[in-house]
Amino acid sequence: MLKANGNVNHGPADKEVLNDAALGDPTAFGVLYERYVGRIYTYIYYRTGNHNDAEDLTSRVFFRAMRHIHTYQDRGIPFSAWLYRIAHNLVANWHRDNSRRQEVGLEDAPLYENERHYPEATLLRSEEQTGLLEVVRQLPAERQQLLILKFVEHYSNAEIGLVMGRSEGAIKSLYHRTLLNLRERLEKSSFQEM
Amino acid sequence: MRKLLTKTIPIATQWRRDLEHKLDSALNPIAPSATFVAQLKSRLSAARAPRPARLLIQKPPVAWAAISLAALVGVSLALAAGVRVAITLLAALGLFQQLKQGANTPIKLNT
Numbered sequence: 001m002l003k004a005n006g007n008v009n010h011g012p013a014d015k016e017v018l019n020d021a022a023l024g025d026p027t028a029f030g031v032l033y034e035r036y037v038g039r040i041y042t043y044i045y046y047r048t049g050n051h052n053d054a055e056d057l058t059s060r061v062f063f064r065a066m067r068h069i070h071t072y073q074d075r076g077i078p079f080s081a082w083l084y085r086i087a088h089n090l091v092a093n094w095h096r097d098n099s100r101r102q103e104v105g106l107e108d109a110p111l112y113e114n115e116r117h118y119p120e121a122t123l124l125r126s127e128e129q130t131g132l133l134e135v136v137r138q139l140p141a142e143r144q145q146l147l148i149l150k151f152v153e154h155y156s157n158a159e160i161g162l163v164m165g166r167s168e169g170a171i172k173s174l175y176h177r178t179l180l181n182l183r184e185r186l187e188k189s190s191f192q193e194m
Numbered sequence: 195m196r197k198l199l200t201k202t203i204p205i206a207t208q209w210r211r212d213l214e215h216k217l218d219s220a221l222n223p224i225a226p227s228a229t230f231v232a233q234l235k236s237r238l239s240a241a242r243a244p245r246p247a248r249l250l251i252q253k254p255p256v257a258w259a260a261i262s263l264a265a266l267v268g269v270s271l272a273l274a275a276g277v278r279v280a281i282t283l284l285a286a287l288g289l290f291q292q293l294k295q296g297a298n299t300p301i302k303l304n305t
Contacts, residue, residue, distance in 0.1 A: 026242040033235060041226040055230050059237070066238060129220040136217075151221035179213055186213075 014079050022070045029066055036080060037062070039153065040087050046148050047091045049137055057094060061087045081163040088145060095141070135185045143178040146171065 014035075020028035040061050045054040064086050072082055136147055142164065149155045149163060157171040164171065 024242075026239055029238065029242065030235065033238060034231075037231055037234070038223065038225060042224045045224045046221065051227075054224075055226065055234075058226065058230075059234050062234065062238060063241065066242065129216070132216055132220045136221075147217060148221065151217045152223055179210055183209060183213060 015074060018072065018079055022072065033062055036083055040083055042152055043084065043087055043148050044091060047144060048094065053094065057090050060090055077162055084163045092141060135182065135189055146174055146178055
């Protein structure tokens, strides 16, 4: 049972809905969509840094999930993990395409620039928080994923392991290395600002 | 000695707690706009709607295609064989006629 954003996600209910959705029931897929759209959007938003791309990629995640839902098999991996994997792959492709185009360098891209267009999603962030998020965004993809799942979704190491296809111990170790790396990067960035 | 070796060092040092606190404050769930959620839902529903009947017409099964192909090849072979037999018969008839003509022609001896 995965807890996210303080809400308990009922596994068996997910299973029942999934069975119906796999059989082509549009209402069942709609239930899954409403249950997970916010989480997937949040994940993609933190990985891309802007609402437009987050919306575009969230749409793609759900279209892809809908096309392939009949192939989903419950092997102890929750449905959310399956969705996060789709999202992770699409975000990776997005980063690859962006780096090829090189219209705007990732480091130069203004992060969270268009929050003013989304008043309902806007968070009042301090300068320090924005700086921290920018540094987080420069981390390798798997480390960003780990931090988002831990601090946004409040998943445990075991649950993150299910999503990322790793053992609980590996996640614990990766988390510690990520924090060390993040501290180092923050120290560097604050030194550069001085 | 063993106890000393296995004694764990506390990892949760102050810097780590501070950093975790900062991350917890900075990383929050972001709600997508209500318009986007509604629009995407309707797009997904439209994509799931049953396709028009004309698209559901089934293509002929593979077995039928194989049978048709085999019949076509058979007919072609039969035709080719028939033509070959006819040519042979005609040639044989021509040869027979020539032999017949040859038999009726008296042989002139140069004496």
